[in-house]
Amino acid sequence: MIPVQGVEHQTVAVLGLGRSGKATAAALAAGGAQVVAWDDGNDTREAAAADGLRILDLTREGNWQGISLLIVSPGIPHLYPRAHPVIAMAWQLGIPVDNDIGLFFRSYATGDWDQFDRAPRVIAVTGSNGKSTTTALIHHVLEECGRPTQMGGNIGTGVLSLEPAIDAEVAVLELSSYQTDLARALTPDVAVMTNLSPDHLDRHAGLGGYFAAKRRLFAEGGPDRAVIGVDDPEGQYLANQLSMGPADDRVIRVSSGQKLDRGAWAVFARKGFLSEYRKGRQAASIDLREMRGLPGAHNHQNACAAYAACRAVGLAPREIEAAFHSFAGLPHRSQTVAEIGGVRFVNDSKATNVDAAAKALQAFPRIRWIAGGLGKEGGIAALQPHLGAVAKAYLIGHSARDFALEIGQTPYEIADTMEQAVARAAAEAEPGDTVLLAPAAASFDQYPNFEKRGEHFTDLVLALTADR
Incomplete structure (x- = not known):
């Protein structure tokens, strides 16, 4: 842990008690600060209180007495589309707002x-x-x-x-x-x-x-x-x-x-x-x-x-x-999971937007493309110039049918689920093909995050190797 410098004997408030917020609270305490904390989630507040954090309702102006600094977790909007009410309160009271990155560089x-x-x-x-x-x-x-x-x-x-x-x-x-x-x-x-x-x-x-x-x-x-x-x-x-x-x-x-x-x-x-x-x-x-x-x-x-x-x-x-x-790559980022019968299986679940998917689609010569999920604003029509290497698309999730309308003349089928997509792509792939998961969409329709989506793809591919 890196103790925060310059906060000794000060009362510092932490907004957001996920991984970053809890680590920040501990580092502030190690630097001699008196830490108070708030989170919008009742369960999260209760868990933090059970760990010994002092919970203080920062939405109430009367609770700000003596607080000299507010530290905000990165997922909380501080300006657009609108500032969180606690941040707006700090502005009104003239209390500086920072995050853990600012604390790191000063400490x-x-x-x-x-x-x-x-x-x-x-x-x-x-x-x-x-x-x-x-x-x-x-x-x-x-x-x-x-x-x-x-x-x-x-x-x-x-x-x-x-x-x-x-x-x-x-x-x-x-x-x-x-x-x-x-x-x-x-x-x-x-x-x-x-x-x-x-x-x-x-x-x-x-x-x-x-x-x-x-x-x-x-x-x-x-x-x-x-x-x-x-x-x-x-x-x-x-x-x-x-x-x-x-x-x-x-x-x-x-x-x-x-x-x-x-x-x-x-x-x-x-x-x-x-x-x-x-x-x-x-x-x-x-x-x-x-x-x-x-x-x-x-x-x-x-x-x-x-x-x-x-x-x-x-x-x-x-x-x-x-x-x-010797660099093996990162999980879910152009990660080669296996090669089966001359077919390469690549997990790029992190390709959650059009630009990232376009880069993945240009990396391999002949592709069986698994795409879809919860589509983002603007759809995937901009990917059409990058689909030349795609032998066939296997579309899954909430936006599968919307994606089908946006990929031009590229052959496709609606697979709905990851299980169906992997099974169909593996059955139709030929030696030299790459079965590529590059969703161009968020995962939240079927998975809690892109990591879980990539792990599911990986498990399905490894099950194919076990069947060989």
Whole structure:
């Protein structure tokens, strides 16, 4: 645990008592704060009280006496579509509002660092798609290269549940727009933006607000190095804003598809090869084509971003390349579950929006596509240009029939359930095919989350292997 600094003898309120909220309350208490807490759920409040937390109804103005700070869990809206009433109350009373990410960045460095030979560093990764894979890949490379490292944030461990840093350690954090938007302190040593595509637009009042939340990691944080994916206009804009000119190597531009051979520092992937360019000259090259944990152009972009971040903290190209080979990928993100009779089964349940599904659909040559669930605003008509490799779609869940109307001439059948879809796709697949779960939809019609959906797919595929 990382005790929060600067809160000793203060009363601090915590709003939201899920995993993040409870960890925050513990870290505040470890820093000497008097913690009060509130959650809209009665059962959650009762469970927290049973664990010893002091519950205080923060919807009542009279209960705010003496509170100096409000810490908000990331899932709670603080501005759009409207501020939670407790947050609005804090505004009215002039009480600062922050989150666990802000507390982490103000508390991570301690006096113990004066005794270290090499100061710890923080790599923070944000973006629309690929940030989890990029974060995990950076962490994996650091581990494989013998560097002390921890991983947390929006993936795995909450930031305040990480252990205090040791000599030369690198903390690798995945940060969502919900987390970067509110944090009052953002000071990573290396900041990474993978890409930007429409998502969480209701929470940020449109694409501009969504981008502004991501941009704060760079504009507010002033990282020593910024790794920016420049395959979209927002990335190009951000890289230009941060750079002082072509010779400025504080910005490392990253691409999957573009050749970036100008400027001070760039990393790009084309035709399956990653290239690093420094001052217009090639510095390194890696063949990504046989790395099964990184299939497709979207994962090659992730590899470029991770490579650039690892280079920024001093790792050598050949060290990084060797570690890439042993990366198995993340569950539910282009995860190869099995290969049966020459047919590959891939779980990309995390592909919950059109952009993520499009990237998965471009990663394999011939696809049996399992899609559907609770469709998002706008449907999936935008996927039509990316369906050329789809031999057949097997549509499941609430939006199956809507999806059928939006995929053009692509052959399909309504399978309704995951069991039916896997059985039919496996029966019809031929050697060389990939049975791909890339839903392009939320899971909440049939599953509590995308992880459970991916686990169900995986269990069904593994049952097929047992039958062989």
